[in-house]
Amino acid sequence: MTDNVYKPTTATIKSIQLEAGGGRPIRTFKIQVDEQEARDQFLHKPGQFAIISYFGSGESVFAINSKPNKDGIIEFSVMRVGNVTGKLHELEEGDKVGVRGPYGNSFPVEDWKGKDIVFIGAGIGVSPVASVYRYVLAPENRKDYGNVTVIYGARTPKDLVFKDEFKTFEERDDLDLWLCIDWKFGPKGPTGESAMKGWPAINMQAPGETKVDSNRKFTAFVPQLVEVVKPNPENAVAVTCGPPIAIKFITQALDKLGWGADQIYTTLENRMKCGIGKCGRCNIGDVYVCKHGPVFTYKEVKDMVPEF
Amino acid sequence: MTDMKALTDQIRSTAREWLEKGEVKYIIGYEKDPNSPIARPVFIHEPKDVDRLIIDLTCVNNLTRFLVDEMKNKPKRGEEPDLRPIGIVVKPCDSKTIVELVKEKIVPRDRVKIIGVVSPSTIDPKKLNMALKNIPQNKRKDVKLKENGNDFILEYDGESSSIPQDDLLADKCKVCVVHTPVISDITIGEGEKDWKKDNFEDIKDIEDMSPDERWEFWKRQLDRCVRCYACREACPLCYCEECVFDREKPYRWNERTVGLKENAFYHLVRAMHLAGRCVDCGECERVCPMDIPIRKINRYLIKRARERFNVFPGINVEEDPMFGSYDVDDPGEDIW
């Protein structure tokens, strides 16, 4: 029979890190592909995704957020929302899963050499963004890129993921890290209060006029934090990901600051199954997120039919 | 012989009046299909469009299904909901469905304004296809059907031929006990008021089979089900927000596999969910693309409901739903 593109190869779980608890916990899994020949095939590019099987429950699509490598190491973050993700959360180190991929297109990191990069992640959306910033910030690549700014926000400090990694970022001098939380915002809108000590409020009426000193933590929604940071669009690209509503406001904020739609990159999520453009599920108009994406410029997203 | 033209005119004038006075939000009725001999559903919002409405032997859909859709519609945020009643044209069988929907509090009685039509019957589109076999296929939409005593007259190209009713009539009409709408705000047409007697002759063939023979029969029928779920979607009483067969969390109740085991499970569970509620509107069988005799299962349960619990679904809106009530005299030999 022809090579079976649907057959996953087996991988072993090397480590599991609980990133955020609560009703929808997030865990980061690090797995390693078992077979040596299969390991070489998994040299992925930043932005691609893999399909992980919990044998007996099914498959699910996750963005690969580890740095590209030839050892078959794949890291991905899973939020527990359904059957397969629920089962994955019950696994332990040493357990087996299936994996196939990597699929999809990737961020054009070669084209970005010499540019400044702004990473903007909202909630769990920071996971696909992580694959790119880990690539860019890797020692062998860092010098190829200009200034790096990372803007990341979640609801509460408990919901912030990759806490250890961000702690190391705070200590680096080759990037600028900004964090925000937003849980003091009531249902009718922001209250203008600080959510907790160390996370001061911003200027609600005009976020761009917030006084900025050495503090990099605020109580704000991510789009507002973008307005506070005021990233410069000249010779720069922005990479953003998050829930559709967050992306909408983040791109609006960037637009106000003079960013062009073709300078902003995002990854789209849509319900996916086969990952290879056959099952038909992930289409947005004539664009298949699994084949033509998941990485798109904001200009391409604007050209798509409005159904996502 | 029923004067379909007179019935059509009366429906149109009623619809016009209700729309002009703003008494209804819109009216669900039937219109002529330019490409098929069978009529199709239409939604009339403006008085000027009422002349699209018709009633004839080819009005096969049960329109009450769209009433349920309307009840499920949530108003847009910030908009005041329009709580005017929905106008609907119903045949006697469809009116029975409304009785059940009102009983089960899915459609409040004041949210529907019913134009009940005393119509003799409807034809079965699949049987019509057989009867039209000799007419060139591009002329079939021009065929006119009329009643004539115990026959139907097929008029085409100036010629007419007579077909015995049995050959064209929908099976459900042959066993129907009501020829007048059981619930309506205005009744159009004259009809006999006597209830007909239903001896369940149509399921005698199944009842006479031994359990093994019955299983062979149903194995053959259910094997070709493609699980399109058209029977469920066409049924006005299948109104659950999330059907048990669509559930994935915490697990699937029925596998997605399309095979005899899963097909049988689906059909039997659906039949049980309709026991004591199904009024035999016949839509499930009509819409099935694989010609599975689904009504036989439901008819069997209607007979059981009648024999064991003296329940007649779709007749009396004051009656409690069968599984929503009990009587201390209920047969309970299976339970005790």
Place this chain on the structure above:
Amino acid sequence: MAKLISKDKLDDLLSRLKEQEKYEVFAPVEVDGVTLYQHINKVPSLEFTNSNKPPKDLFFPQTETMFQLERDDKVFVGTKDIETSSDPILVLGMRPCDSRAMLILDKLFYWDYVDPYYKDRRDRTTIISFTCTLPNMPKESCFCTSMGGAPDSNEGADMLWTDMGDVYYVESLTDKGNKLLELGGNLFTDSDQAHDSKVAEIKVNAKKAISRKLDTNGVKEALEKSFESDYWDEFAARCLGCGICTLLCPTCHCFDIYDVISNGEGRRERTWDSCQYSHYTAHASGHNPRPEKKHRQRNRIYHKFLYMENNLDIIGCVGCGRCISGCPVNIDIIEVAEGIKEAEGIKEAEGIKEAKND
């Protein structure tokens, strides 16, 4: 060089194919008033209109096991290939519209990644198309000639047979077709002038008998402009969301993949799915990009007339008419395609208007 085969020799042909090469033969069979493709040992009456379930089922079965799951005590830890056959398959009697549909499915299932299950069946199948001849065909819902096909089209087929009463006129189109001629040997006789000219007449009459026409000029342009049009509300108001249109369509290819554990054994399966079902695009978070029936119907129409062509360079509808005759509420894809053109003010070509008024 065309051949003839007498109808009473067909069982002999079947025997030869089975004995010599172990062909598995499928043909349209009537079961309780419904026509389905089934495995046959003797040739049934081949006077059919078209099958209810499209023959894509033979290459892309409605439910298909992809592989089994390997157990290790209480958990599943890997995959096990299933055994597949390598026997050749013969489909005796596909309509030309369905054969053309195979070309569309080929493009999809081989697009960049090759679908092994589809390829395996496709490679070992020989397709014999049957010309649609009067009086059975064409049906009132057929419109293949508007979609680039014809009642005598040979696209996608290995052989084209035309019913001439007591014989079939046999045209072999590919190597696979030639192989059948070889295996049939003397069961096939050479055709002659009389049969050649009669068959030409039969084909012309069949083409003329197609009554429904759709002018596809301008449909793509109309669709590109009208994603937000009110038109989609109107006709989709009566849609039930049943999925019959997609399940009976010979070019629809959507499927779902899931694991099944049964009696301690595990397997991964795929089954046809439909974009008409409400939960088809629902995200795990609860967000649904196509929440209403009109959004889903619109997606189907766009796929058939625009998206498939954009991605695969071939228009996604073959004009078989199954969605029209199967729809419980008379939603008619020709009417919709024309309606959207009208809604966008695009005029019909004069030639099509005349044909309609015949």
